Amino acid sequence: xxxxxxxxxxxxxxxxxxxxxxxxxxxxxxxxxxxxxxxxxxxxxxxxxxxxxxxxxxxxxxxxxxxxxxxxxxxxxxxxxxxxxxxxxxxxxxxxxxxxxxxxxxxxxxxxxxxxxxxxxxxxxxxxxxxxxxxxxxxxxxxxxxxxxxxxxxxxxxxxxxxxxxxxxxxxxxxxxxxxxxxxxxxxxxxxxxxxxxxxxxxxxxxxxxx
Ligand code: 3PG
Numbered sequence: 001x002x003x004x005x006x007x008x009x010x011x012x013x014x015x016x017x018x019x020x021x022x023x024x025x026x027x028x029x030x031x032x033x034x035x036x037x038x039x040x041x042x043x044x045x046x047x048x049x050x051x052x053x054x055x056x057x058x059x060x061x062x063x064x065x066x067x068x069x070x071x072x073x074x075x076x077x078x079x080x081x082x083x084x085x086x087x088x089x090x091x092x093x094x095x096x097x098x099x100x101x102x103x104x105x106x107x108x109x110x111x112x113x114x115x116x117x118x119x120x121x122x123x124x125x126x127x128x129x130x131x132x133x134x135x136x137x138x139x140x141x142x143x144x145x146x147x148x149x150x151x152x153x154x155x156x157x158x159x160x161x162x163x164x165x166x167x168x169x170x171x172x173x174x175x176x177x178x179x180x181x182x183x184x185x186x187x188x189x190x191x192x193x194x195x196x197x198x199x200x201x202x203x204x205x206x207x208x209x210x211x
Contacts, residue, residue, distance in 0.1 A: 002109035004090055005130050011068050012180040013149035017207045018043045018044035019186035020072055020161060026052040028192050035197040036187065037064045045072040045092050045182060047173035048079055054086040054185055061087045074111070077103025084110075092182075094135050094157075096124065112159055116140040118149060133155050138163025143171050150177045170206055176197065184188055 014017075019036065021044060023029060036044055046057045048071055060069045070090035071083030080103050083091055093100060094114040104111060108128040115121045116137035124132055134140050137160035141148070146158060160172050161182030172181045186207065187200040 007068060007108055008043060008090060008131065009179060014043040015040050015208050016178075017041065017169065017179045017186060017204065018045055018159065018161075018182040019181050019194065019204070020182050020184040021056070021187055022049055022054060022184060022189040023056045024050050024189070024193055026055035026059050028195065029056040030063035031062035031195065031197055032187065032192055032200070033064035033067055033069075035085070035200050037067050037109055039201040040208050041067065041186075041204050043068045043070070043180065045070050046088075047072040047085065048075075049073050054082055057083065057086040057088050059061045070097070070112075076100060080104060080107075092133055094133075096120075102128065114161075118153065120129045121149065125153070125156060131159065133182070134153065134160040134162075136162030137172075142168070143175060146172070146177055150175065153177075163168045166203075166207065170210070 012041055019041060044067055046053055057069055057071055066088050070092055071088035072092040074080060074083055074091045074093045076099060080091060091111040096113045101188055109130060112131045112133050113124055114133045115124055133152060157179045158177055158179060159180045159182050162179060163180055164183050169181050172178050186204055189197050
């Protein structure tokens, strides 16, 4: 088991909710990282969908060294290198492609690739990926799909993401093959842009406090 997987597993045990962040300006990065830490979040995924994405990763890591910061929406070999150079500790992709697979060459332990079917999960497992993202979770079958996959593929661990609502988080986290749940609504793009740290902290805390 690689260092980063162990680190992610331990952090997810403390706080199994991963905000998927779309951050327009690097100026938001430091206060956002501090707000997430204050709320008890341990893992954050910064999408590379904005021009400032890489700068955001760098600034969040500096501002909150205790937070594990990864890069999301990693689609190409160029994204892999840029994200790692910016300080991303792990990588998340919506799926897998031959080009991305080749670019990773030997660094599968750093990536949580998206899968939506048993065949994709088996292929990623054969390739050496240890943690998978069920994506888009709500369309790929949600909790019933995770329950069904646990039978034949009991050692695979998933981070379902995509279309999950706050009310569904507990049911996902109740599955033994789920190590974390991801969502962009935990810290929304609008709240980040507006600097609404209080609402982000409140939402994250509510999610991390079992009812
Ligand atoms: C994403 O890549 O945007 C994530 O899957 C987040 O999905 P969500 O916006 O439905 O939470």
